[in-house]
Amino acid sequence: MSNLILLDHASTEPLYMQLYRHFREEIEQQKLKEGEKMPSIRWLADSLSVSKITVEKAYQQLLCEGYIQSGNRTRYSVGRFVDSAWPPPATPAAVTAPASSVETPVRYDLASGEMDMEGFDFDLWKRYINKAFADPDRLMRYGDLQGEPELRRQLVAYIRSRGVNCRHDQVIVAPGVQSLLNILASLLKAEHAGIAFEEPGFKIGRRVWEDREFRIIPVRLRREGIDTDALAASGARLVYVTPSHQFPTGYIMPIGERVRLLTWARQTGATIIEDDYDSEFRYFGRPLPALTGLDTEGAVIYMGSFSKVIPPSIRISYMVLPDRLLERYKKRASLYNQATSAIEQLALARYMADGHLERQIRRLRKLYNEKHALFRHSLRTVFGKRVEINETESGLHMVLTVKSKLTPKELYDRALADGCRIALLQDYYLGEAPVTPSQIILYFSKIPAGEIDAAIRLLKKAWF
Structure with a gap:
């Protein structure tokens, strides 16, 4: 069968999509019959000189669309297809797009x-996903609103290396930073009408707060980070900062400026949201501790994400709320559904407990x-x-x-x-x-x- 499959490695179309299209057309044209066994993932990957991930992704797309069915974890067969008289969908070549919508190929x-x-070792991750299915009774229940306790305990241990000391009940898990920001906007709306952002800064984050009708206050950036004098003059009492690796400039806020920012917060009763963006990837010297690790007043909300360490499709981010906001959150917790996959949370918790996240970061x-x-x-x-x-x-x-x-x-x-x-x-x-x-x-x-x-x-x- 592999002799009939021609993959164009120079094409901008991903290999898995080329493979998916090949099998889809074979099934639609009934060259592959209902119940016929699909080639094994390993055999096909070796035959085509592609990774197993490429074949797995193609098969998963076919499976989602009903073209094939799964007999067990590794073998698939052709699914039941509709009457051959049913017209197949138009191929991409048959669709003429307006000239203005044609994208330039990106190399x-x-x-x-x-x-x-x-x-990233996908085979290893799959083993931990499979382990998460070991307790089906638990997976049939709604998960903890703050995130699975096992994961939150692992997160507490993980961020301790950043100088952040907290309890697992202070940790909130969500599927991405935007989800966390939406929760915070809801919590803080009653006492804040505006929020300061570094200029230039995190535009997606700004949009979340704009959508929640907060006034965005841009505060100029210096090489040492956000200009604390300009911040004080702005009248803002809520600020979003990325001190460990400012996005997009890459500046790192030195310890003196961090202390100044915390002093401003203490003197004004302000709240700081710290996004510990890209803190894992410092190539020279030891990273500075997180701003939250220096905070003794409960002024800082700490946020982190794994989107640069594990594939971003595994949507897991987290934040640490100071006690003064934690009580407010718990009173409103029923309003916040836990949208993060419990399976992925449990898999990540075990993955971290076995030391794989630390090894992944080092790699x-x-x-x-x-x-x-x-x-x-x-x-x-x-x-x-x-x-x-x-x-x-x-x-x-x-x-x-x-x-x-x-x-x-x-x-x-x-x-x-x-x-x-x-x-x-x-x-x-x-x-x-x-x-x-x-x-x-x-x-x-x-x-x-x-x-x-x-x-x-x-x-x-x-x-x-």
């Missing part, structure tokens, strides 16, 4: 902070440290003095100042025309962003190490 996505596909830190060095070296070698790199020793991206007469939008368009997607720093400003100098954001996490230099050379070709 290198330098605007995405997604993790390296080689950086990724080594991988990204190597990519970080390659990326920086390639930028310097290829561009020379035509660019300035915002030097940081952490994170998964770099900010580049391009010494060109081209506007940021022109840089973006030219890069995209040559197959590179980039991000613009100006898009993260709430107010008017500086047009000059042209500053762009380049992520390296998703780019294979062996293709980093080619990606950088493609950018140079587009711009100079």
